[in-house]
Amino acid sequence: MSSSGYTNVAAVIPPLPGRRSAPISIAENPATGLIDGFFEWFGSLGIFFWKVCKAAVTPPYEWRELVRQLDEVGSKSLPLVVLAGASVGVVLSMETRSIMTQFGAKSLLPISVVYAVIQEMGPIITGLVVSGRVGAGIGAELASMKVTEQIDAIEASAINPYRYLAATRILACMLMLPLLTVAADAGGLLMGWVAQTLVEPISFHQFIDKGFSGATLKDFLPPTLKTAVFGLIIGLVACFQGMRTRGGAEGVGRAATNSVVLASLFVILSDVVLVKIILVVFPN
């Protein structure tokens, strides 16, 4: 296996008994090609993740690069995330209001906005916005470094690229996603209140008081902390796509696109699993 063997799974995994050792082209057998590609991608991702974990827990630690990435992922995504959260808050407030009015439950409007924003909309919107901004950024940056041999230069300088490039970015995503989610939630609640008070004036204190009545930390903490998993997915997929890129400018574009598409998809899919886990572990 190559020292940077995340692209060369075919070389390290022997063919299964009775199967051809030569790669089967998609043109030859599209179904087999796709299945092989699917398993190869996940296998390579697993090997990549293992190398990153090993690199992350062994010294020397790249604190300075981690701080730089925290700034890159966190403070630079903040305005976008707050804006997205605020928009969701307004929309939720308007939509919920008309439904609640129909059912004569207008007094439940604050609680429905608060729960919808904090339990689901804030985390998922943050995950998707960061997938787009940070996923594309990491994917394109690392892909560009890969095709211009900068990653090889890092490795040739006796620096572990899994530690310096990947672990720092993934960790930054994991640490910043929950904080960004809190910011998105705050934006959503504030603008949800503004949207409501424009139609039917209510003080912010009253809105929050009604919204959080009867709520406990377990209602809000797990949905916020689950975004650390979104961060792991975004960072991991983007670093993986970037560092396995081939093929010049076209490859860079493809890596950026794939990073966003796959990270967004996996964030949504993982949300289904995480919500189920939260419901099981913290039943209402």
Added chain:
Amino acid sequence: MATTYEIAMKQAEAEENGGAPVVAVDNVKRSFGSQKVLDGMSLSVSRGETLAVLGRSGTGKSVLLRLIIGLDQPDSGSIRIHGQDIAGLPLDRMSEIRKKMGFLFQHAALYDSLTVAENVAFPLKRHRRGMSRSERGDRVKQLMAEVGMEGDLDKMPSDISGGMQKRVGLARALALEPEILLLDEPTAGLDPISSGEINDLILKLQRERQMASIVVTHDLHSARTIANRLALLDRGKVAIEGEFEDLQQSDIEFVKEFLKQS
């Protein structure tokens, strides 16, 4: 032409003089898919010696350098650095060996988000942790002065020419005071004056530092200028190895053709 026996005698003599091969490549094979790039390649370089590796495009010259620094692995055969076989070494142990090596990439591979000075300081920051900021700054200035670019410390790689990028790449490769220097096409794409300057620089560094160097190049003139020995590759193997005169006297058709066209 130096025969295999003569080369072996030279190596034995070098070993007797305390000059055991620093880099020894033995019967290395490397294929990509069905394409055999290296097919039983063997060569060695001792301290203070410069070996130029010549050959047509696609004969595996750059692959050879990537194998020596461990960025790729051979299918078979062995590569020894200071007697240590590097095949299958874990990344962290390989990193210890890489600290003794400097690599100049064909397109310099400078970190494009860092200034020229930060590029040169990059390996120092990570491997000379005891060095203070001012000591590091002085070292970067000294390295940049060695490659004749002391006035360009704060420029970005995109703001300097290809020749200047190679100089910076060379300064970065020398930052950790390597015992082995690997140069991939150091003069490719440069005008004759810049090529000459790079050649002079490599010669000066060789005189001063006595490193074991392997230079991959298409440029026969450059190879003659900077190398003690030349190795010409053909079909994944060393077709001939020796001094330039040995190549000139060769009867091998490929060698004659290569020299004629160069």
